[in-house]
Amino acid sequence: MKEYQTITEISGPLVYAEVDEAIGYDEIVEIETAQGETLRGQVLESSEDVVAIQVFEGTSGIDRDASVRFLGETMKMPVTEDLLGRVLDGSGRPIDDGPEIVPEERQDIVGAAINPYSREYPEEFIETGVSAIDGMNTLVRGQKLPIFSSSGQPHSELAMQIARQASVPEEEEGGDDEEGSEFAVIFGAMGITQEEANEFMEDFERTGALERSVVFMNLADDPAVERTVTPRMVLTTAEYLAFEKDYHVLVILTDMTNYCEALREIGAAREEVPGRRGYPGYMYTDLAQLYERAGRIKGREGSVTQIPILTMPGDDDTHPIPDLTGYITEGQIYVDPDLNSQGLQPPINVLPSLSRLMDDGIGEGLTRADHADVKDQMFAAYAEGEDLRDLVNIVGREALSELDNKYLDFADAFESEFIDQGFETNRDIDETLSIGWDLLSMLPKDALNRIDEEFIEEHYREDDSERKVVEAAD
């Protein structure tokens, strides 16, 4: 392995060095500074005599005498089942003082695209225990469903609640469970603060979730460039556990906004032509290469489900980060500042939220036969109630018809009974739907135009005494 002392330019996170051999694109580089510190980087551009290197730890301390070594391979993640229960830094090195990790395999972190022909369509319900998700925007195995939030919102609490409660209702037929796949959580933190990180860690330890988890921590004061590697490390580990070790892996990535900022930083340092708001033009492709690593594969037991979290700058979902994300992911969950200030836990606004894979993951045999209809009707009724709220502010309740007043009451009850369950409550799907019926029964039967008559017959509460679940739940 040749060593060069030929650095010609250092700019932001980039180092340019002259070489006299062929260096592969994406290859890993080690740079040793005069102080003896070893930094790692990756080849961003390779031509015959000059290569551009992106240094993960940042370029401070590098001078033109630093020596550059090309390792002749692209970035790899050492993977093994023993990673479960471990805490690693953003580049995949253990930071929990545990034993050394003996890898079973070393896998390329870039990850090849899954052949669409080899995928299996995700349609198995994941019960998160959160009504706003299970009932209205159901998550299924192999889906990528981001949480769109903004600064100061309790998205971390929501993510923790999901990580804690998520379960796959397997057909409970005796010994099947032994062979069935286990659930694992991989948590990838990118640029979050130490305090946030502590909260996650405490929650993981408190609930004993750590032993079925792998944690990757790139904190706010860790090098920004490392953030571009962290999610790839996370997903490589996830794919290994899912498709080679049969785990159902839930990947939580927070915060994607920090990841995109890092991309922008590198783009700017390379003097690339910027796209919208200064983000690189290839951000869609880059994000897709992360998000598309969720899924299921024919003939493999496991699955990779992703819940990326992103904080929308200015709570604006037309910002390039949420916008491009929304075009790639299969829906989104909106955390709403207004609902949060009303004290709803979790403050999920179901109206703009969406799960694209829901329709195939619910219904008879999956959740319940009436699920789809109930969901549609609740969406329509809540939207109606929301609209009327604006009107009520102008004309007052008295000016509205009886039915309109019922819609208003429905909207209020929907928020207080259905959405506001608290971060500690775990509701199964029957309970969620049952509350749904309690609420829908506030409306007259013939207003339920989206529900099959048969289901109305079966579930509609003719009088209040049948509405026991709400009382019981309170």
Next chain:
Amino acid sequence: MSKADTTDAVEDSGVIQSVSGPVVTARDLNARMNDVVYVGDEGLMGEVIEIEGDLTTVQVYEETSGVGPGEPVENTGEPLSVDLGPGMLDAIYDGVQRPLDVLEGKMGSPYLDRGVDAPGIDLEEEWEFEPEVEAGDVVEPGDIVGVVEETVTIDHKVMVPPDYEGGEVVAAESGSFDVTETVVELDNGEEVSMHQEWPVREARPANDKKTPRTPLVSGQRILDGLFPIAKGGTAAIPGPFGSGKTVTQHQLAKYADADIIVYVGCGERGNEMTEVIEDFPELEDPANGNPLMARTSLIANTSNMPVAARESCIYTGITIAEYYRDMGYDVALMADSTSRWAEAMREISSRLEEMPGEEGYPAYLAARLAQFYERAGYFENINGTEGSVSAIGAVSPPGGDFSEPVTQNTLRIVKTFWALDADLAERRHFPSINWNESYSLYKDQLDPWFEDEVADDWAERRQWAVDVLDEETELQEIVQLVGKDALPDDQQLTLEVARYLREAYLQQNAFHPVDTFCPPEKTYLMLTTIQTFNDEAFDALDAGVPVEEIIDIESAPRINRIGVQEDYEEYVEDLKSEITEELRSLY
């Protein structure tokens, strides 16, 4: 050995000079623009996109990690072409027409490996060829010389390639052949096989482009009823994420009455393509009950697959579509999404450091979009048959803002515009096509067809519905200020009628087994039912019946259930008379 010696480089091979993502420059490569080259030791497929002195820039259709300077680049001397012949239906390709099922087998892994190539059609499979010419017949380029049953639905017509000279048939035999074998021999020595190649960036020739006058019936009420597209027409479906572009495209692919569907998943989600791959073989073609895949060719270049192949997948799709058009078929091409295609152009363009146009898109964006949509149309083919290619492109504008370049440049070309609306989607009004913003410029030329085939008053009824919906939009503005009850009775009634139009007629449940496909007759009957309610209700109002009583009649809500009725004719008849009776009993 990766270090090729540059001095003895042969004419059609060069060496890599630099690598940056999908863009590779090569030195000493003797190539023409758009030639296909194989890059590096692994032979990754690429295309020449720029030549400057002895430097050739190549966009590579595969991941370039680990590729370095000094590795060889081989020129094939051919432009990017597709293999045309039987076997394209019921197939699934990536953006450069490599069959994904074959790749899975060859790579032995669910991941897409690099440097593996496979022909677009199986070269070994044998087909039963039935000639339609005999020795002594004179054939010209494009003429049909025989037929192969490609799938249960589609007879594949074997044609003389357009770039042949044509001549007298010397021999034509029926029997089992693979696609490379000669099936018809001409006196000038030309041999016709079932296999043709065609460069994707070049439109296949046709005699004449005609005005399309037949609708592409989609079974979607709002499309057929209000904003129809013609066979050979163009349409754009722009909408923010979550507004139902893909579901609309899927519905069209499932139920449109085209002979052939080419579905291009361009830079979209992997799971969506999987859904198509899993669903379509099980779904029935509404026209004949055969599996839908028997008329479908899929091109899947998902968002994480190489960006250069995303740029080419649209061309691959439309070339396949044109080939079936040449056989005299009506082909519908769905491209989901053209924005991803435009972004691929932008990405390549910025790697080339070209001067950017609007929002970083290359200055030639408008020209490329226009070229693509111009390849659609109702054509008289060079063999005298008539066929059509309808192009329906989804557009994904950033932030749902239709003023961005891709949407705007598309709107300048297409004649049908189905605007998806996030507000409607949010209240789960699907398909969430905004009836105020959408338009179809084919309406007038298609009305005669609907009047002949469905009902004489098709156009009138549609206009009535449009008027009511327009009036509703105006009234809603007032309602927002003063509330519904402050409106006069007749306006309240109009709102009620409009509500039925919206909820029963415009909404359609794609996931309901019956409602998902609505034949034009049913679309028409549903509209007449609502109009019956309208007419009778206003009569009642004139007779002095209070508007609340009219609105509260028991039979009217059943209008909402027409969509899910299989025997809708009887249901509609009963319902109409019940509504009439009930309303007349009030006065």
